[in-house]
Amino acid sequence: MAVIEDKLKKMGFELPATHPYPSPNRVACVRAGNILFLSGHGTGRQAMPLGCKQFGKVGSEVTEQEAYVCAKAVALCMMASIKTEVGELDRVKRVIRLYGMVNSAPGFERQFAVIDGASDLFYALWGPEYGRHARAAVGIAELPRRAVLEIMGEFELHA
Numbered sequence: 001m002a003v004i005e006d007k008l009k010k011m012g013f014e015l016p017a018t019h020p021y022p023s024p025n026r027v028a029c030v031r032a033g034n035i036l037f038l039s040g041h042g043t044g045r046q047a048m049p050l051g052c053k054q055f056g057k058v059g060s061e062v063t064e065q066e067a068y069v070c071a072k073a074v075a076l077c078m079m080a081s082i083k084t085e086v087g088e089l090d091r092v093k094r095v096i097r098l099y100g101m102v103n104s105a106p107g108f109e110r111q112f113a114v115i116d117g118a119s120d121l122f123y124a125l126w127g128p129e130y131g132r133h134a135r136a137a138v139g140i141a142e143l144p145r146r147a148v149l150e151i152m153g154e155f156e157l158h159a
Contacts, residue, residue: 004089007125008079015080016049028081035096036085036155041077044147048073055146059108062148067102070148071117078118078153086157094130095122096154103148104139111137118151 008014021027021039030037043054052070056062062070083089100115102108115137123131143150 002088002090004079004092004125008076011124013049013076015083016077018077018080018084019046029085031085031157034093034157034159036082036092036157038078038081038153038155040101040150040152041074041081042143042145042147042150043070043074044143044145044150049076053148056148057103057105057108058111058114058148059105061105064110064113067114067148068117071100071115071119071151072121073117074149074151075118075121078151082155091157092126093156093158095126095133096156097134098122098136099152100135100137101140101143101150102137103143103146104141108139111139114149115151 026039028039043052048054050069050073052073053062053066058064058067079089082092098115098118100118102111102114104111115135119135122133125131
């Protein structure tokens with residue numbers, strides 16, 4: 001029973017294809033016991049879902065609303081990696097923490113509103129008990145490949 005994927009479908013979303021990491025020294029996910037650690041997932045490596053902008057600084061080249069959509073698209077990519085690693089999204093018990101980095105133009109101070117794109121989607125899917133999570137949202141002067149943003153995460157799996 002694919003509860004989370006059914007919710008995604010009802011919201012009009014589907015999981016994108018996953019892409020291999022460019023070096024064998026790192027992977028998308030590492031499992032330690034029942035915790036799944038996700039590497040940074042960003043907009044700079046492959047075409048993104050939701051038609052989001054892939055490159056540029058938020059506050060000058062990318063609007064806050066466009067970046068919010070990027071964060072939602074990155075959350076979908078994160079879920080695709082989770083599904084590849086553990087077989088189905090229903091194996092996730094809860095979202096523990098997100099760490100969002102926003103490629104910010106000087107003076108842009110609303111990184112929290114950008115990363116809400118990912119937080120809002122996880123909250124909608126896993127609900128207030130298991131979707132609410134610890135989080136940081138920070139402004140970064142540069143990201144690899146001029147990515148709009150990058151998000152890392154930790155997720156608890158059902159035992």
